[in-house]
Amino acid sequence: MTVHDYGAYICWVKAIELLAANGEMHDSRNGQMKEIRGFQLVNLNPRDSLATRGGKVSIRYATTELLWYLSRRDDVEPLVKVAPQYANFANDGVAKGAYGKRWASNATIDQLALAMRLLDEKQNTRQAIVTMWQADDLIESVKGEWRDIPCTISLQFLVRNGDLDLIATMRSNDAWLGLPYDMFCFCEIQVLMAAALNLGVGKYVHQAGSLHVYEKDFAKTMSAARSPFYGHVRNIAHTVPRRETAAKLVEGADLLVNDAKAAMALMAVDDLWLRDILAGAIGMKCENDFIRDDFRRAIRHKEYNDANS
DSSP: OEEEESSHHHHHHHHHHHHHHHOEEEOOTTSOEEEEEEEEEEESOTTSOOOOGGGTSOHHHHHHHHHHHHHTOOBOHHHHHHOGGGGGGOBTTBOTTOHHHHHTOBTTBOHHHHHHHHHHHOTTOSOOEEEOOOTHHHHHHHHTOOSOOOSEEEEEEEEETTEEEEEEEESOEETTTTHHHHHHHHHHHHHHHHHHTTOEEEEEEEEEEEEEEEGGGHHHHHHHHTOTTGGGOTTOOOOOOOHHHHHHHHHOOOOOOSSHHHHHHHTTSSOHHHHHHHHHHTTOOTTSTTSOHHHHHHHHHHHHHHHHO
16 A cells, blocks of 8 residues: 655655555554554655654654664664653663664674665665664564564665665554654655765655554544644755765764754754754754754644644
């Protein structure tokens, strides 16, 4: 089952509508869920990457998670500061399924950096694949000791007609808690990779073996999908990272900081994309003129919902 449109929010709404209309109820370890199997979403404008869920998305968490992936770290401290509940997915302060760490799990291999090199040398390749899932994950799933097993299997980058497409494949995806953040991070990684390679941004394809919403989240998910801002978010074009900034981040750079002062120092760089992301990660408000339109839109959603709750 497939949905497609221009922009993350519209795609997310269509995914929820499809799930509501065609999903089946099944048991899971977290209770009853409504599920679609073999789901595909196509965002034709990946620069519009933030599905705001009617204002109920955490911009700070989304941007922090993106920076966390790019840092190649697996300690959950940066995420716990923004979302304390993330501690529940860690073993002794470490996320065993941390995507960025898995990209660079070998001291001599960084998958994301190598994918960039491969695409630069062979633009017609179909081998630029970055994997998160490992064979050992099956063993750990049986043992049941790890609190974090990767939901994403792989990212595949394809250059076609001068544009960079990205296909993200997931074994499991929570449409309420996961899909908006996964789409944001992966679309922004696509934007980074395209900038580093001096390519246009093509389409983003998001595949999930199981797309689901847990029964306890179903009412708020449907409410968010009926946001009055549904029809006002198409074709949002955002800033594009500079090529040198993008290349450094794709190769791995830790820009996670502990305080606003340090983040402001980093934001002195003349790259509006990076300033946007850093501003989101430290929770800066929409008065700052470099906060992107989708951040402003998310705050308007929150203000609307607060006023009408």
